[in-house]
Amino acid sequence: MPDTVVGTAAGPDRALSVHRTHEDRSRAGADEMVQLISPEGERLEPRGAAEEYAGHVEDVTDDDIRGMYRDMVIVRRFDSEATALQRQGELGLWASLLGQEAAQVGSGRALRPQDYVYPTYREHGVAWCKGVPPKTLLGLYRGASLGGWDPAEHNFALYTIVIGSQTLHATGYAMGLQRDHAVGTGEPDRDTAVVAYLGDGATSQGDVSEALVFSAVYNAPVVFFCQNNQWAISEPNARQTRVPLYRRSSGFGIPGVRVDGNDVLATLAVTRAMTERARSGDGPGFIEAWTYRMGAHTTSDDPTRYRIAAEVEEWKLKDPIARVKAYLARTGAADEAFFADVETEAQDIATELRTACRTMPDPEPESMFDHVYAEPHAVVDAEREEYLAYRAGFADETEGAGA
């Protein structure tokens, strides 16, 4: 049990320094990771932890895999378009999902229409799977809105910037589902699961621990989907945890599993398993998707200040899209024409996104007074009137100057 002796071996200096020289112990669980397609694109015989989950994708056809490939290519393409738009000054910020396509598409494709998603700010691929048009995601990043979409339209909650908060909202929503008898009825179109997305850094937040407590004690139908992309801005995973994250949930009474987050099929399998558990009334689950953030944290971040290029290179070899492509090509399940069609479709979507971004109107300034309250509020209403009168004063001046 080397974990338990940390910090107690020698004097105070050693006690302080051990924590930063120890290797990333959270990698210890990598061998217990569910994987179904190898980085080289080979379909693996399920072994170990994977055996338990493989059954959940037995029905998956090559057509389904082609569909997931298509999703990932499109999602990567519109993500890179958004990054370019930020560079050109069209977006104030963008949080890229590059490298996390399989984690998002695999989990997103496991969901039923009635399932409800609580995202962070990077779940563009899950949004795609839930039918949210990519352009809908841009307002917040362009500075044109504070979110702006109706969560109920696609069962996709607003992006959440304050780390970890959404895990509690997801849990509360799941508690509501229980009350509404939308869990454990055995009716496939009725039973509903909630999936809360979070990062590895987020697991340090008190809110997340509280969400684990609530969901466990109320047996709420919520699945925590943690994308461990190894970094929380500049802080490595080891700065957040000394135990593999997927093991943490068991202390709360919630089963946890680590999946190769760059393997879309494995991610689909574990998410299907966990959401099915939740829908059937067996309670919450925790998934740690082992993946990597290939780009910067956001467009305002400079990762060269804190991580080495070799690490990025290593993860390039595990690319989530390349391995599915290799699988499809190797097995003859897809031909060049298919890959070319997908490229074209992705390009069209990117072009559409670009136009939508460029032509997105700025909000009317007085819109800041809208929707602050559901019912009239005298102070806000008075401020709006004052503001409009003040603005009107400028209009008079310009008219006067022109005359």
Added chain:
Amino acid sequence: MSSTSLGKAINAGLRAAMDDDPKVVLMGEDIGALGGVFRVTDGLQKDFGEDRVIDTPLAESGIVGTAIGLAMRGYRPVVEIQFDGFVFPAFDQIVTQLAKMGNRSNGHTRLPVVVRIPFGGGIGAVEHHSESPEAYFVHTGGLRVASPATPEDAFWMIQQAIACPDPVVFLEPKRRYWDKGEVPDGVSLASGEAPLPMQSARVAREGRDVTLLCYGPMVRTCLAAAEAAAEDGTADIEVVDLRSLSPLDVPTVVASVQRTGRAVVVHEAPLTLGLGAELAARIQEACFYHLEAPVLRVGGFSTPYPAAKIEDEYLPDLDRVLDAVDRSLAH
């Protein structure tokens, strides 16, 4: 003296405080190798080591709560909250624990913790990155709240905040991080003397007709407004940089308003129950017979901070300040 940006001046102040006192430790998210998202702690971990410049887990309540424990053990933690909107997960620790422990222990426990928060808008950020939470902290007895407006003040005030035996919420005007000014070289609070105590306001510009009361990011805006009014010959404006929001330097404010007879408070935070409301009340108590006009306020609206594309309409600018000055003078 050398010309330095406000952000770098805070860095220099932190460095000086760490040199002066080995008990000073910095804590926060990404403050080590990255130097913080605004680079305010740039290079400090390299020079002082990971034990004194501590990259913390992503947990604000944890950061402030453990800082309280460290302070009880004799350390002087300076914690960085990455953005204003992320202080709320730590709000409980700040207002219910940090603020009250000294009082509850009959003065036996003092918590010299500094909570640094880059605050305010104007940088085109997404939501939760542009807020002005000062009123929540000023409203809480047991906390001191200060906000520098110039690099020189930033350099001295961060050291004063660290040296202070009370908890200090230190609000850094993030959109002024890149503003330059003269900062002394080769001195620290241990070796030199700050020109002004942290709790004192400063008359940043003298004038006869009306007093502008402001702090942090709005000081530059108000000075620009005063210059514009001087050029136009419309008004001779006095600008008071409050510097300390708790305690408020009421005597300096009152002296100024008694001279000019008019006061306009300017801040980015919403007007409702903001600093402006407090100042207006104090001024009318102390200056009733000197006032030529009601105390006016210019500030943010009583709405959530809006999307970046329209934040310029929310934030007080030169025109809105001068409009208020005109209305005051019209009385």
